[in-house]
Amino acid sequence: LEPKEEFDHSSLAVDVMRPRRGDPALAVLTQDGMTVGEVETVVESTHYSGFPVVVSQESQRLVGFVLRRDLLISIDNARKRQEGIVSASQVVFTEHTPPQPPEGPPPLRLRGIMDLSPFTVTDHTPMDITVDIFRKLGLRQCLVTHNGRLLGIITKKDILKHMAQISNRDPDSILFN
Ligand code: ADP
Numbered sequence: 001l002e003p004k005e006e007f008d009h010s011s012l013a014v015d016v017m018r019p020r021r022g023d024p025a026l027a028v029l030t031q032d033g034m035t036v037g038e039v040e041t042v043v044e045s046t047h048y049s050g051f052p053v054v055v056s057q058e059s060q061r062l063v064g065f066v067l068r069r070d071l072l073i074s075i076d077n078a079r080k081r082q083e084g085i086v087s088a089s090q091v092v093f094t095e096h097t098p099p100q101p102p103e104g105p106p107p108l109r110l111r112g113i114m115d116l117s118p119f120t121v122t123d124h125t126p127m128d129i130t131v132d133i134f135r136k137l138g139l140r141q142c143l144v145t146h147n148g149r150l151l152g153i154i155t156k157k158d159i160l161k162h163m164a165q166i167s168n169r170d171p172d173s174i175l176f177n
Contacts, residue, residue, distance in 0.1 A: 011126070011166075013154060014123035014124065014152075016127055016130075017151065018155075027042055028054050028060075029042060029051050029053045030056055031094050032090065032094050033090070034090070035087060035090060036088070039091050043068055049155075050067045050068055052065050053066060053114055061148060062118070062120065062145060062148075063093060063114070064115055064117075065114065065118035065143065066110070082108070086105050088104065089104075089107055091107070092109050092111070093110055095111065097109065118142075119143070120144065121154075123151055127159075134159060141154065141155045141156070142154050
């Protein structure tokens with residue numbers, strides 16, 4: 001992402017993040033209450049590289065971030081090797097396992113594959129600052145919040161596309177250093 005001066009200083013994180021108005025909602029997982037089958041459906045019905053984990057759909061409070069790859073590998077492994085893991089098993093990202101239905105299958109604990117401190121910016125963070133953070137920390141994506149509620153996601157590619165749009169250039173010609 002250089003030279004920095006080329007960046008439109010008036011852009012804010014909210015202008016670059018996805019989803020855009022009219023896009024499908026951000027695909028998130030909840031920290032508990034979802035089954036293995038439901039998680040698989042979310043992952044398999046999209047191509048996103050990762051999914052924010054939230055406390056609940058209602059609160060949209062961010063708990064962490066899981067990579068698609070890690071989710072698929074862990075679920076696949078658990079189905080093959082972990083006794084009792086089936087589609088109806090609860091997926092648990094919390095520290096303590098919530099009470100399970102007495103007759104139900106055992107839960108699948110996935111806290112270990114979650115990034116507990118994904119990088120976030122607020123919706124009104126200027127994009128030149130966000131770009132700086134991406135560059136300095138080598139981020140692949142960053143989450144966007146407003147008053148503690150998760151609003152969206154910005155990937156490295158989203159930034160490159162946005163910059164290309166502003167400068168009317170081919171996104172591939174603008175490289176991260
Ligand atoms: P990339 O931007 O490198 O292709 P992704 O495949 O993860 O990375 O994302 C593709 C697009 O979808 C990007 O515009 C990104 O902002 C958006 N996106 C990424 N993850 C999610 C998600 N969980 N829910 C909704 N949109 C997402």
